[in-house]
Amino acid sequence: MVTLTLEQGRQIDIKRVRDPRAKRIKLSVDERGARLTLPTRASLVSGDRFLLQHHQWLLAQLEIYTGQDALPVLVRETTAALPLRGESVPLLWHEGRYARLSRSEQALHFHAPARASDATLRRALREFYEAEARADIGRWLPKYLPSLPRAPTRLRLKVMSSQWGSLSPDGSLALDLALVLGRESAFEYVLVHELCHLLHADHSRNFWREVEARFPAWRSEREYFHAEGRRLKGSLRTLLSGQATDAT
Amino acid sequence: MFFRNLTLFRFPTTLDFSQLDSLLAEVPLKPVGALELSSRGFVSPFGRDSEELSHRIGDSLWLTVGGEDRLLPAAVVNDLLGKKLAEIEQKEGRKPGGRTRKRIKEDLVHELLPRAFVRPSRTDALLDLEHGFVAVDSSSRKSAENVVSEIRHAMGSFPALPLNAEVAPRSILTGWIAGEPLPEGLALGEECEMKDAMDGGAVVKCQNQDLQSDEIAKHLEAGKQVTKLALTLDDHLSFVLGEDLIIRKLKFLDGAVDQLENTEREDLRAELDARFALMSGEVKRLFVVLEAALKLSKAEA
Numbered sequence: 055m056v057t058l059t060l061e062q063g064r065q066i067d068i069k070r071v072r073d074p075r076a077k078r079i080k081l082s083v084d085e086r087g088a089r090l091t092l093p094t095r096a097s098l099v100s101g102d103r104f105l106l107q108h109h110q111w112l113l114a115q116l117e118i119y120t121g122q123d124a125l126p127v128l129v130r131e132t133t134a135a136l137p138l139r140g141e142s143v144p145l146l147w148h149e150g151r152y153a154r155l156s157r158s159e160q161a162l163h164f165h166a167p168a169r170a171s172d173a174t175l176r177r178a179l180r181e182f183y184e185a186e187a188r189a190d191i192g193r194w195l196p197k198y199l200p201s202l203p204r205a206p207t208r209l210r211l212k213v214m215s216s217q218w219g220s221l222s223p224d225g226s227l228a229l230d231l232a233l234v235l236g237r238e239s240a241f242e243y244v245l246v247h248e249l250c251h252l253l254h255a256d257h258s259r260n261f262w263r264e265v266e267a268r269f270p271a272w273r274s275e276r277e278y279f280h281a282e283g284r285r286l287k288g289s290l291r292t293l294l295s296g297q298a299t300d301a302t
Numbered sequence: 303m304f305f306r307n308l309t310l311f312r313f314p315t316t317l318d319f320s321q322l323d324s325l326l327a328e329v330p331l332k333p334v335g336a337l338e339l340s341s342r343g344f345v346s347p348f349g350r351d352s353e354e355l356s357h358r359i360g361d362s363l364w365l366t367v368g369g370e371d372r373l374l375p376a377a378v379v380n381d382l383l384g385k386k387l388a389e390i391e392q393k394e395g396r397k398p399g400g401r402t403r404k405r406i407k408e409d410l411v412h413e414l415l416p417r418a419f420v421r422p423s424r425t426d427a428l429l430d431l432e433h434g435f436v437a438v439d440s441s442s443r444k445s446a447e448n449v450v451s452e453i454r455h456a457m458g459s460f461p462a463l464p465l466n467a468e469v470a471p472r473s474i475l476t477g478w479i480a481g482e483p484l485p486e487g488l489a490l491g492e493e494c495e496m497k498d499a500m501d502g503g504a505v506v507k508c509q510n511q512d513l514q515s516d517e518i519a520k521h522l523e524a525g526k527q528v529t530k531l532a533l534t535l536d537d538h539l540s541f542v543l544g545e546d547l548i549i550r551k552l553k554f555l556d557g558a559v560d561q562l563e564n565t566e567r568e569d570l571r572a573e574l575d576a577r578f579a580l581m582s583g584e585v586k587r588l589f590v591v592l593e594a595a596l597k598l599s600k601a602e603a
Contacts, residue, residue: 151480151481151522151523152473152476152477152480152522152525152527153473153499153525153527154470154473154476154477155473167522167523167525169523169524169525170525171499171500171525173498173499173500173503173525174499174525174527176499177499177500177527178473178499181470181472181473182470182473184470185467185468185469185470185473188466188467188468188599189468189597189599191466191599192466192468192599192600193599195463195466195599195601196314196599196600196601196602199314199461199463199601200314200461202461203459204454204459204461205461205462205463206463207447207450207464208443208447208464209463209464209466
C-alpha cells in the first residue's frame, strides 16, 4: 500500500503490486480501489513519480466510482434485499436451528441460529447462490447437449476474478458464481459460449458461428457484461467477503 | 459383487442401447502389451472367462470395465538409474548431462516394463435406462469418469452429465439432522461429518453416534454443517451420502438380502444374476428417493 497525499490534505490509498508479466508501469482503478502495477525491474521511486504525474487522472477515475450505487453487504437483520437474476429480491430474517436461505414466491428467507457467525451466514448465502445457479444450468443444459460431441465432465461454480467461465481440456466446465446475480439471458449466453468450446477450443470464426447458431442475441449479452459486469462481480465479492469495499 | 460405492451420472433416457453388445465387442479388454503401462476395455460382468459383455434385466444394464496396469514403482527405476549414473561418472570422470540421463532412464523403463507385475482390475457400472442414470461402483470421481469415457468410446456418443443438485446438498443434509422431515423411506444412521462454515475450519467426524443427541445439536447451534451423513433406506440399504453426492459404504441389509437366501442356486452365474436383479432394484429405488430430495436435474429437455 502506498498513500498519496494531495494538496487539500486528502489521502488516497493505492495498492502497489509487482507483476512479472507487466511490460510497463500501470495505474488502474476499479471498484476495489486504485492499483499501481510495477514490472519486476521498475524501481519504487519511478512508481511514485508515475503516480504523482497522473494523480489528476486518478482523482477523476475515483470520482466515477464514488458516484455509483453502493454494493450490497450481508448483515444480519439489516440486509433487506439480495441481488438475484438481475433483480433485487426482498430478504426476510428468521430465527432457525441451522443456517439456510430459501426462496418463496415473493421473497428470500434467511433462517439462522442466534449464535451463527458471519462466516456461517456467508456460506449459506454462497450455497444458496450455487443451488440457484445449478437450477438454471439444469434447465438450460439439456437443450444444448444433443448438438455437442460430448458433455462436460464436471460442472463447477467458482468466484472468478476476471473471467465469466472456462472450459478445461479435460471437459471440466467452470462458471462464475456472480452470473446468477445478473440477468438470466446473460448467464445462459456464458453457458452456451463455454459449451461451444467443446466444439472449438478457441475463439475462431467457426467458434463464433456455433455460438451464433445457438444464441443469436449474444452481442447484446456481451454489452450487458461490459456495462454491468464489474458491478456483478463486485456485488458478489462484497456479499461473500463481508467487507464493504470503498473506492476512496 | 454388490456395489460398495456409487458415483452417479445422468444421461438422456432417449439413448438407444440396442446395438450395445456388438459395439462393446469392438472394444474388449486387450492384455496389456509388453511395453504398455496400462490397458482398458470391457470384460464380462460374470468374470473374464464368460462370453457376454453386458447383462440386462428389464431396464437395468450391467457393464464391467476391466483394466490391466503394469506396476513399475518410480523408486525402482530411480534407484537403478542412480547406480548406472554413478557407474558412468566413475568411468568417465564427469556427471552425464540431462539428455543422457533421460535416454538412460527411457532404456531402463524399456528393460523393466516387460518384467513388471500386471495388476488386473475391474470397475462395474449399472445403467438404469428407465430413469437415465449410470451408477459406477467407485468412490473416486476420476475412475468413475474413466468408466463413463470408456462407455462413450464404445458407443460413439454418450452424453453423461455428473449429478447436478438444484438445492445445496449441505443445507439438505444439515436440515435432516436438525429435525426437518426425511423423505419417505429414509432414516438417519449413526455416522456423520460436520464442518465449520469457514474454509479450513473445524471438522467433526463421528461414528456410532446418535445423530439427534444434544452433542450434535450443540455443533449445529455453533453453525457447523453436515457434509457426510449415514442413512438407511427401508432397512434394505445403508450408506453414507456426501455433499459431493457420492454414495459411500453402501451395504445391503438383511431386509434386502433375505430375499436371496430363500432359494437355492445351482451355479455362480444364476447367483450373480439374482444378486444383480436385487441390487438394480434397490439402487433404482434409492435413486428415485434422492432425485426428489436433492432435486437432481434431468439430462433431457
